Amino acid sequence: MKTFSRIFLVFTALVLLAHYLPSAYWMLFSGRYRAPYVAYSCVAGGFVSMRHGGESTDYRNVAGERINRDAFEQLLPFQYAGQLITDGRMPAEICGIVPDYNKISMERSFVKVEPSMLDMPTPNFRPLFEAQSGRLELEAPKDFLRLGKDLEFFVAASNSVDEAKSALFRQALEDIKFRMPAKLVAGNPDTRKAYDEGLYALDADGNLFLIMQKRGQPFVENIAASMSAEDAAQLATLNIRHIVVQEQKNRDIRALLIEADSTVWILHGAGFVLSRIELQGYDYARDELMLRGDMLNYVATVRNEDRIEVLAMDRNFEPLARYGEELMNRSKSRAGRVAAYLLPLALEFDNGKSGYLGIHID
Amino acid sequence: MDSVIECRQLCHSYGNKPALKGVSWSLRPGRICGLLGRNGAGKTTTINILNSFLSPDSGSCLLLGEDSRMLSPSTKARIGYLIEGHVQYGFFNVSQIERFYSSFYDKWDASIYHHLISRLDIDPRQKISTMSCGQRSQVALGLILAQSPDLIVFDDYSMGLDPGYRRLFIDVIRDYAANGKRSILMTSHIIQDLEGLIDDCIIYHRGEVLVDCPAKELETSYKSYSFVPNGPVEGFRGEGPEHLRIEQHNKRSAISGFISSSVAEERLLARGVEHSNLREEPASLEDIFIALTGKYQTR
Amino acid sequence: MKAIFYKEWIKTRSYIALITVAHFAMALYAVLKLRYISGQYDAVSVWSAWIYKGYSFYSLYQYLPLFGGLLLGCAQFMPELRDRRLRLVLHLPIGERRAVTMHLAFGLATLLSVAFPALLLMYSAARVWFPPEFAVGMLLTLAPWILSGFGAYFFSAAVLLEGRWTRRILLVLVAAGVLRLFFQELSIGSYERVLAYFILWTAAAFCLPIMSSERFRKGC
Known part of the structure; x- marks a missing residue:
């Protein structure tokens, strides 16, 4: 003692x-x-950077030469489109595209995944939005879906289960062979998002489903059945640990699938195309992942205290260029x-x- | 069992200051022993060691045959212990505290307790903390006697008591010990109370045992004589078994020790003290105590 | 054992009453606040605050167990130190360690039974407006706060029984350093992974007052 x-x-x-x-x-x-901001310039075909110092900001072009802000902005015309148009500096053509501000802004996307988002206490209660309410803005539903051993809609106001609605959705899932209990459910509860993608769910067998609500009715989809046979075969091999849904205006990226070994896959396009992001050193428990998109490219940035990795891709997530830097x-x-x-x-x-x-x- | 308490070569010091310098003594069964000494002589240190609230630097102490540092519960049940100042739980009333203690002792004799309490002018629901020190002393005493212990240690029972309660306390102990089956160790500053009560007397001085003998022997063998000196008298404290003390007083000076009058004459002459009119003075236990230990805290 | 509990009960009952009332009153207040919130805002927003922000709605209660544990520790052991009364306990014909353990067991049982009605009230109230997941999560959120009460209790006992000031200061520093960790986060579930360690630590802290009492007995 x-x-x-x-x-x-x-x-x-x-x-x-x-x-x-x-x-x-x-x-x-x-x-x-502070980590530098590294972006891919389609105009210059390489990486440009911006670093915040104490007093001034340091802009560099593809060759690593110091440039001024105007020049920097000109190298990233999609990103600084508003500024360039205001200044009258917008070129007549960007990499073969005639710039249209509305289109540029429509095609701009940004997805961010932080370690803490993936590892936090999350009650198994998710809003299943009305995806076709006929209203312009999304409204928070009055109930929350608990999908685990069973499927139940909890009505917040009465703190009770909406048995009828639960039965309806349960049946719909049963019909497409969704097997309880669900292993993983993910959605985006933000009411200010561009539209509602619905909830992605892995069933007991590891099959990926999409659950939506349209005009009060269940709309469920077995993803493998809706994608190409090749992608479906690939999807079946994935050991999905996290699913991230962040609806974008252009509705291209539908979900990020992160495997246990931190391999990141993108589900995109109407036909659920499955593309791998060829990152080299990503660890979802440690690193922050950002995916920026514009009319021509997607740029993935992986960042932690030690290093930054930037991967420029085309719109089909095929790698174009890669940048890495050890950080102070x-x-x-x-x-x-x-x-x-x-x-x-x-x-x-x-x-x-x-x-x-x-x-x-x- | 030869002794109920046996202290063997107890040594203890607080920092650099020695409190006990190898004291050894024992208490035989059925005896009442007074442990006396000036402030700082080592009484409390000894009592704390006895009750295992202090581990001595060296030496050991046996209580009812067991080492005081690791008394078994059954032995503790046979030892009653009065903490100086009659410390008890103030939040209890007299019946609650009886209920508390009685459950620990197989030989609990409630009648002794109730007898003592009945003589006090207190409300049975009165908290002990609101009682006078005298009343509290009776409660504490009652609680100890009701345990029917074989050995009782009273640490400074007289602290805070007025003469009436002091006398009452002594009377109760005297009655209780009358059958000769109880062994009692008591310390006190009020030595006159102990006269006629204690069987044995141990006197501590500066961490050592100065005297350890039956009280009767001390009273009969320790003599005090006064004399008229012819010149100045130099004070003297002897270390030997005679415990010879010579002190100069105003008119008649004094010589004392375990000595007869003829030896007193010899000792005075030997020290060159010319004198006349040597006569034996009556000495109480307290006188003897003071003669032995001195009026001042001498170093 | 019964006798020690009886003594501790007589000694501390007014404090226990105070702590119980404080717990219950705070729980009631927290429940009324939850009721008010549920009335003022629509249910979906209130649930959203729980689901997305980890709101537990009972943060009012958080420091109460800590103070309860401190108060009980002081109420139990301060009187034992006046005139070193603990000697009376240590002289009782039961093992010394057992005697002190009984005192601590009484404190533990008291803290548990004091918190129980408050927890029951808060749990039942939570179930009125929320699904069971919330109510359980809420209890888990309260768990480190309840544990902090036990920790504060053991440490206050140890500090009081400790003889040397240097050791006392050390114990106070350690207690403050550790107990602060029990109040780092307010969101539901954030303590899930460390709760087991906190429970183990609190349970192990049981040994401190016992060791302090043994040093007390040996007079060092």
């Missing part, structure tokens, strides 16, 4: 020191390290090198990469 209480106290004290000392240290010595961060700074000696152990409960508290030892 005596030994135990001693070990307990010493252990507790060590844990506390490993937690509080590094956080106090970095509060004192942490510098500001606090552990590479002088304070970081000192810290490695002073603070051999750092223990965090919240490392910003999860919605859960955990024990993260560095």
Whole structure:
């Protein structure tokens, strides 16, 4: 007992020191390290960058030469279309396309996946929007779908199950051989999104389904049945760990499928085309993934404290060019090198990469 | 069992200050023993060691044959212990506290407790914290006696008591111990109360046992004589078994120790103290105590 | 065992009553607030606050168990230290460690039974407006707060029983450092992965007051 209480106290004290000392240290010595913004210029056929310094911003062209802001904006005409048009600097043609602001803005897309979005306590209650309400804006439904062992719609106001609606949807899923319990359900609960893609769900056998509600009626789809045979065969081999749905105006990207080994697949187009994003060092538990799209390209950016990887693709997600850069961060700074000696152990409960508290030892 | 308490070579110090310098003594069964000493002589340290609230630096102490540092519950049940100041749980009333303690002791004798309590002018629902120190002392005493312990340790029972309650306390103990089956160790500053009560007397001085003998022997063998000195008298404290003390007083100075009058004469002459008119003075236990330990805290 | 519980009950019952009332009143207030929110906003928004933002609606309650544990620890052990009364307990004819364990067991049982009606009230109220997942998640969110009460209790007991000021300060620092971790996040479910460690830690903290009491007995 005596030994135990001693070990307990010493252990507790060590844990506390490993937690509080590094956080106090970095509060004192942490510098500001910002990752550069690296974009693909279809005009120049390469990567351009923008870095925020203390006073000024540093713009670089494809060759790595310093340029001014106007020149930088001109290299990214889709992104800065509004500014270029306002300034009267918009070229008559961009990579063979005659620019039309409405079209440019329509085709602009942005999907962002952060580690904490994928790893957070999420109650298994999801809104199933009315996808064809006839209204311009989406309205939050009055009920929430709980799809797990069973399918039930919970009406929030009465805190009870809408048995009739539940039975209707249950039957619809049964009809297309969806086998309970559902392994994974994903959707986008944002009411301000462009449209409603519906909910994607993996059934007990790992088959991917799309569940929608149109004019109160279930609209369910077995994705494999709706895509090409080749893609369906590919889809069957995936070990899907996360599904991210972020509706975009152009309705091209429908969902991101992230496998257990962090391979990212995109479901896009009306026929659920399955394309792999050829990222090299992505780890969904550690890295932030951004996917920017414009009329001609998709650009995927993977970023963590240590490095940034940018992959430019065409609209079919075929790789065009790749960029990588090691980033300056606090552990590479002088304070970081000192810290490695002073603070051999750092223990965090919240490392910003999860919605859960955990024990993260560095 | 030869002794109910046996202290063997107890040594303890607080920092650099020694409190006990190897004291050894024992308490035989059925005896009432007074452990006396000036403030800081080591009484409380000894009591704390006895009750295992203090581990001595060296030496050991046996209570009813068991090491005081690891008394078994069954032995603890046979030892009653009065904490100095009659400390008890103030939040209880007299019947609640009886209910609490009675469940721990097989030999619990509630009649002793109720007898003592009945003589107090208290409301049965009155909390102990609102009682006078004297009343509290009776409650604490009742709780200890009701345990029917084989050994009782009273640490400074007289603290805070007025003469009436002090006398009452002594009377109760005297009655209780009358059958000669109980062994009692008591410490007190009020030595006159103990006169005629204690069988044995242990006197501590500066962390050592100065005297350890039956109280009767102390009262009969320790003598105090006064004399008229012819010149200045130099004070003297002897270390030997005679415990010889010579003190200069105003008119008549004094010599005391375990000595007869003829030895007193010899000792004075030997120290060159010219004197006349040596006569034996009556000495109470307290007088003897003070003669032995001195009026001042001498170093 | 019954006798020690009886003593602790007589000693602390007014404080226990206070803690119970405070728990219940706070729980009731939290429930009324939830009722008010459910009346003011439409149910979908209230559910959304839970589902997307991890709202537990009961954050009012969070520090109460901590203070309850502290208060009970003080109510139980401060009187034992006045005139070093703990000696009375240690002298009782039961094992010393057992005697102290009984005291702590009483405190634990008290803290549990004090929190129970409040938790029951909050759980039942949550079930009126929310599905069971919310109510369970809410209880899990409350769990570290309840645990902090036990932790505060063990540490206050250990600090009080500790003789040396240096050790006391060390214990206070450790307690403050650890208990702060129990209040990091408010959203439902965020403690799920560390709760088991927190429970283990709190259970292990049981040994501290026992060791303090043994040092008390040995007078060091």
